[in-house]
Amino acid sequence: MSREIHKRIEGRSPAFLALIAGLGILVLLGMGSAWTMEHNGHVITGMSNRIVWGMPHVFAVFLIVAASGALNVASISSVFGRTAYKPLSRLSVVLAIALLVGGLSVLVLDLGRPDRLIVAMTTYNFRSIFAWNIYLYVGFIAIAGVYLWLMMERSLNRFSKPAGMVAFIWRLALTTGTGSIFGFLVARQAYDAAVMAPLFIAMSFAFGLAIFILVIMFTSGGTGRELGEAMVRRLKNLLGIFVGAVLYFTIVQHLTNIYAAEHHAVERFILLDGGIYTTLFWVGQIIIGGALPLVLLFTPLFADSREAIALAALSVIAGGMAQLYVIIIGGQAFPLVLFPGKIVSSSFADGSIASYSPSLPEIGLGIGGVALALVIVAMAVKILALLPRTLADAETDPT
Amino acid sequence: MSCGNSCNSNTTSRRGFLTSMAASAAGATAGLTLAPGVTLFSPAQARARGKGEAASSKVRWGMLVDANKCDDGCTACVDACADENGWQGEGNPATDAQWIRKVKVTDPGTGKSQSLPMMCQHCEEPPCVDVCPTGASMKRADGIVLVDKHSCIGCRYCMMACPYQARSFVHEPVSGQRTHAPRGKGTVESCTFCVHRVDEGQQPACVEACGGTKRGALTFGDLNDSESEISKKIATYPTQAIRSDLGLKPGVRYLGLDT
Amino acid sequence: MTLRTIISVLVATFVFVAISSSAEAAGRVTIPEPAKGKGDQCVADTSFMRKNHPSLLKHQRDDTLRKGIRGNEFSLKECVACHAVDGKDAKPVTYENPEHFCRTCHAYVAVKLDCFECHASTPDKKRQANELPKKHPPTNVLSSWRDLSAQTCEGG
Numbered sequence: 061m062s063r064e065i066h067k068r069i070e071g072r073s074p075a076f077l078a079l080i081a082g083l084g085i086l087v088l089l090g091m092g093s094a095w096t097m098e099h100n101g102h103v104i105t106g107m108s109n110r111i112v113w114g115m116p117h118v119f120a121v122f123l124i125v126a127a128s129g130a131l132n133v134a135s136i137s138s139v140f141g142r143t144a145y146k147p148l149s150r151l152s153v154v155l156a157i158a159l160l161v162g163g164l165s166v167l168v169l170d171l172g173r174p175d176r177l178i179v180a181m182t183t184y185n186f187r188s189i190f191a192w193n194i195y196l197y198v199g200f201i202a203i204a205g206v207y208l209w210l211m212m213e214r215s216l217n218r219f220s221k222p223a224g225m226v227a228f229i230w231r232l233a234l235t236t237g238t239g240s241i242f243g244f245l246v247a248r249q250a251y252d253a254a255v256m257a258p259l260f261i262a263m264s265f266a267f268g269l270a271i272f273i274l275v276i277m278f279t280s281g282g283t284g285r286e287l288g289e290a291m292v293r294r295l296k297n298l299l300g301i302f303v304g305a306v307l308y309f310t311i312v313q314h315l316t317n318i319y320a321a322e323h324h325a326v327e328r329f330i331l332l333d334g335g336i337y338t339t340l341f342w343v344g345q346i347i348i349g350g351a352l353p354l355v356l357l358f359t360p361l362f363a364d365s366r367e368a369i370a371l372a373a374l375s376v377i378a379g380g381m382a383q384l385y386v387i388i389i390g391g392q393a394f395p396l397v398l399f400p401g402k403i404v405s406s407s408f409a410d411g412s413i414a415s416y417s418p419s420l421p422e423i424g425l426g427i428g429g430v431a432l433a434l435v436i437v438a439m440a441v442k443i444l445a446l447l448p449r450t451l452a453d454a455e456t457d458p459t
Numbered sequence: 460m461s462c463g464n465s466c467n468s469n470t471t472s473r474r475g476f477l478t479s480m481a482a483s484a485a486g487a488t489a490g491l492t493l494a495p496g497v498t499l500f501s502p503a504q505a506r507a508r509g510k511g512e513a514a515s516s517k518v519r520w521g522m523l524v525d526a527n528k529c530d531d532g533c534t535a536c537v538d539a540c541a542d543e544n545g546w547q548g549e550g551n552p553a554t555d556a557q558w559i560r561k562v563k564v565t566d567p568g569t570g571k572s573q574s575l576p577m578m579c580q581h582c583e584e585p586p587c588v589d590v591c592p593t594g595a596s597m598k599r600a601d602g603i604v605l606v607d608k609h610s611c612i613g614c615r616y617c618m619m620a621c622p623y624q625a626r627s628f629v630h631e632p633v634s635g636q637r638t639h640a641p642r643g644k645g646t647v648e649s650c651t652f653c654v655h656r657v658d659e660g661q662q663p664a665c666v667e668a669c670g671g672t673k674r675g676a677l678t679f680g681d682l683n684d685s686e687s688e689i690s691k692k693i694a695t696y697p698t699q700a701i702r703s704d705l706g707l708k709p710g711v712r713y714l715g716l717d718t
Numbered sequence: 719m720t721l722r723t724i725i726s727v728l729v730a731t732f733v734f735v736a737i738s739s740s741a742e743a744a745g746r747v748t749i750p751e752p753a754k755g756k757g758d759q760c761v762a763d764t765s766f767m768r769k770n771h772p773s774l775l776k777h778q779r780d781d782t783l784r785k786g787i788r789g790n791e792f793s794l795k796e797c798v799a800c801h802a803v804d805g806k807d808a809k810p811v812t813y814e815n816p817e818h819f820c821r822t823c824h825a826y827v828a829v830k831l832d833c834f835e836c837h838a839s840t841p842d843k844k845r846q847a848n849e850l851p852k853k854h855p856p857t858n859v860l861s862s863w864r865d866l867s868a869q870t871c872e873g874g
């Protein structure tokens with residue numbers, strides 16, 4: 061193939077400018093939220109000494125987990141040799157970088173002292189999984205950047221396969237690292253499960269692909285590029301498999317916990333009487349994030365309709381947010397067990413469920429991070445030749 | 460130091476140490492704090508290091524809480540700590556600092572309840588120190604677990620990791636701090652065992668206050684020194700660490716907990 | 719009004735603001751007047767202190783906090799106590815007040831300290847009662863300031 065496969069977008073249409081402006085406003089909103097939080101202290105958020113990580117962390121972890129998943133399309137083509145996905149590799153890598161940058165921005169701006177970021181970058185405690193994650197994140201951005209460059213520079217194309225391999229392994233490590241942030245918290249009943257790492261990997265596959273599908277559908281539609289039936293079906297099937305995997309590991313997570321006697325109370329809390337967390341688990345995570353997408357993707361009723369697929373991707377994202385909310389905030393709302401078998405009470409709400417309601421600045425900060433990621437993607441497809449000229453079946457499936 | 464490799468036993472080194480700083484003014488201060496009711500510590504525990512001398516791993520500071528002597532409704536230790544370290548709240552219970560709190564533990568079977576103080580347990584294997592990305596959470600040579608607020612970035616991972624919920628995040632701008640207890644918005648903090656007092660040979664404020672109520676439920680001292688009051692008590696009575704299953708080896712131990 | 723008048727008014731305003739603010743800034747910072755501390759001398763040679771107090775404080779801080787070394791001379795608590803400056807109400811001023819000793823020079827060198835977000839910027843109450851420090855008239859301020867600028871330049 062000697063023709064250019066990829067082409068920049070014009071990026072001058074009113075619609076594109078409106079998109080950038082809209083996202084820009086959301087980014088500003090996020091920055092404003094961060095400033096407000098910084099200025100007044102975290103007292104204006106819903107976070108407290110009991111719920112120390114709140115909505116910003118739900119957004120940040122979602123974006124970071126999705127980032128490594130967004131790389132999948134590229135990995136499938138270069139690591140597993142599925143050439144059909146090749147035209148999408150560049151977008152996949154850029155989306156991964158953008159999501160990670162968005163997520164990290166949220167994480168950093170939520171710090172108590174973001175002005176000391178330089179401290180975090182220069183002094184490490186090598187026993188901290190958190191510190192290792194800083195390396196994993198920075199390394200991911202660097203590796204993905206090199207990978208993209210090797211793919212785009214025709215004379216270096218042959219190196220893109222090994223680079224893709226490295227990126228793939230790195231992304232597995234990254235997601236494992238992110239999952240381990242929770243897995244290492246021995247004292248927190250909700251996180252004490254070996255299945256946390258594979259669960260996070262499955263989540264990353266599903267969330268990342270869901271975002272990718274929406275982005276490719278949106279950009280194809282918006283730029284008048286053709287998106288072939290075969291490509292859509294492939295992505296759809298893949299998404300279905302990943303959603304199934306998340307459901308599977310979720311079941312494993314809760315079943316193993318139910319078998320461990322000391323985790324009965326926390327399981328009861330999440331699955332039965334945890335109020336909002338129980339609702340979010342069953343309605344958000346299981347039905348919207350799992351069952352609904354599977355129905356939309358695989359029942360003949362919808363017969364591969366694009367609307368159904370887009371809706372499935374959206375509900376995977378919504379369910380994913382619910383899942384992270386349950387894991388991160390539900391896991392903290394459940395009280396620490398200081399005296400097993402005893403009833404505990406104190407001025408610090410020992411022994412009782414902590415309450416939390418997300419505040420506007422927290423949500424604003426999170427949305428700002430999402431918008432930042434999308435702005436980066438939008439600008440990147442304008443500046444670089446990332447989007448395939450066409451994804452018509454004849455092109456992607458030459459056989 | 461005056462005590463080189465030649466002295467192996469803790470006792471000798473302690474004695475040598477004591478004589479070397481016999482003239483220390485801080486030692487005298489500690490003697491003065493022996494107000495009525497504060498009968499619980501022997502001069503041997505109330506010693507200060509010399510000026511310019513670093514904390515030593517020969518010492519392992521610890522505290523013993525006697526649940527039998529602790530009353531529900533008494534908050535002398537909490538009040539003394541808040542006053543000493545200046546963390547009186549802003550009236551927002553969920554976000555106010557609580558370096559130490561009273562916990563009521565009730566047995567659902569018998570209905571019997573106990574009251575006891577809960578604070579940083581100064582673990583030998585502190586999970587907060589393990590997880591801290593910048594190394595701001597740290598353990599001093601003498602076992603006191605602290606936050607170096609100069610390098611704390613306020614990520615709060617240590618609060619996630621602490622099994623005792625002993626740490627607070629400063630959610631609001633602070634003013635009117637005590638000179639010896641700096642604290643400010645955006646960093647994490649917790650019980651310091653009143654490190655500024657201990658370094659001067661005094662007892663933590665809570666221990667002193669508890670003694671002042673004549674309850675004497677708190678004993679502070681060197682766990683490495685078999686002659687110290689706390690070591691003797693631990694050797695005599697059955698004591699417990701909270702969540703000992705986690706293997707963190709806390710420096711705070713409890714006596715008389717119903718199990 | 720034509721566009722041209724608007725623009726010239728804007729430009730004139732800008733120039734005026736710029737000149738007056740820089741004049742004000744100049745008036746404030748070219749002659750920093752750190753009040754003299756109590757006693758005759760600082761904890762180290764004055765010119766040494768001027769140049770090296772940031773690193774001295776940093777070392778002291780790590781020594782005190784991480785190693786538990788107390789009672790050394792470069793304690794921030796002691797700087798604040800000895801360098802307390804009285805305000806109009808005859809009480810030591812806090813860091814809010816530009817008269818605070820630790821603020822006198824920093825505006826000029828564009829250093830912003832966060833230390834007093836946590837550290838008390840006035841001495842202990844007990845101390846204030848016992849030994850209320852007096853505000854000393856600045857001594858050979860200009861020469862000492864030149865001294866400082868020369869040293870900071872040479873320092874880095």
